[in-house]
Amino acid sequence: xxxxxxxxxxxxxxxxxxxxxxxxxxxxxxxxxxxxxxxxxxxxxxxxxxxxxxxxxxxxxxxxxxxxxxxxxxxxxxxxxxxxxxxxxxxxxxxxxxxxxxxxxxxxxxxxxxxxxxxxxxxxxxxxxxxxxxxxxxxxxxxxxxxxxxxxxxxxxxxxxxxxxxxxxxxxxxxxxxx
Numbered sequence: 001x002x003x004x005x006x007x008x009x010x011x012x013x014x015x016x017x018x019x020x021x022x023x024x025x026x027x028x029x030x031x032x033x034x035x036x037x038x039x040x041x042x043x044x045x046x047x048x049x050x051x052x053x054x055x056x057x058x059x060x061x062x063x064x065x066x067x068x069x070x071x072x073x074x075x076x077x078x079x080x081x082x083x084x085x086x087x088x089x090x091x092x093x094x095x096x097x098x099x100x101x102x103x104x105x106x107x108x109x110x111x112x113x114x115x116x117x118x119x120x121x122x123x124x125x126x127x128x129x130x131x132x133x134x135x136x137x138x139x140x141x142x143x144x145x146x147x148x149x150x151x152x153x154x155x156x157x158x159x160x161x162x163x164x165x166x167x168x169x170x171x172x173x174x175x176x177x178x179x
Contacts, residue, residue, distance in 0.1 A: 049111075050078050054067070054073070057071035058171075073171065077164055083156055090146045090150060099145065
């Protein structure tokens with residue numbers, strides 16, 4: 001049991017941890033779940049694809065527990081496929097543009113101001129200008145530049161794979177129990 005002194009310290013710390021207070025901070029926090037699109041509402045076509053895959057996983061059973069586990073596995077498998085496509089798209093975009101994303105207005109203006117300060121001697125060094133010519137070296141550089149985004153994606157993939165594998169193990173147990 002916490003002492004009165006510890007309880008008071010907890011109350012003081014809790015008062016400091018109230019989350020974002022400005023409207024901009026709240027908007028940013030609201031968008032956290034949608035950063036990579038994995039929490040986005042699924043389209044009718046995506047739901048149908050998941051349902052079709054779930055029915056393949058479940059077989060001809062009508063057991064609600066098996067159907068739910070199959071749907072969980074199918075949804076996780078769908079997310080893994082989406083993550084794979086996203087990984088490929090980020091590398092392709094970086095290969096083409098030299099950056100994971102377009103430069104923000106602020107980043108672009110910073111590059112242009114540096115160019116102006118140099119009295120126009122050195123041309124602006126935008127990301128695409130620093131990429132090697134097309135070939136294996138450019139692909140290697142594109143992957144290197146895309147790594148920060150790819151590392152973030154790894155977390156989503158690991159969770160989806162764990163969810164899918166857990167659902168498959170439970171499906172196997174259900175089939176063993178109920179034949």
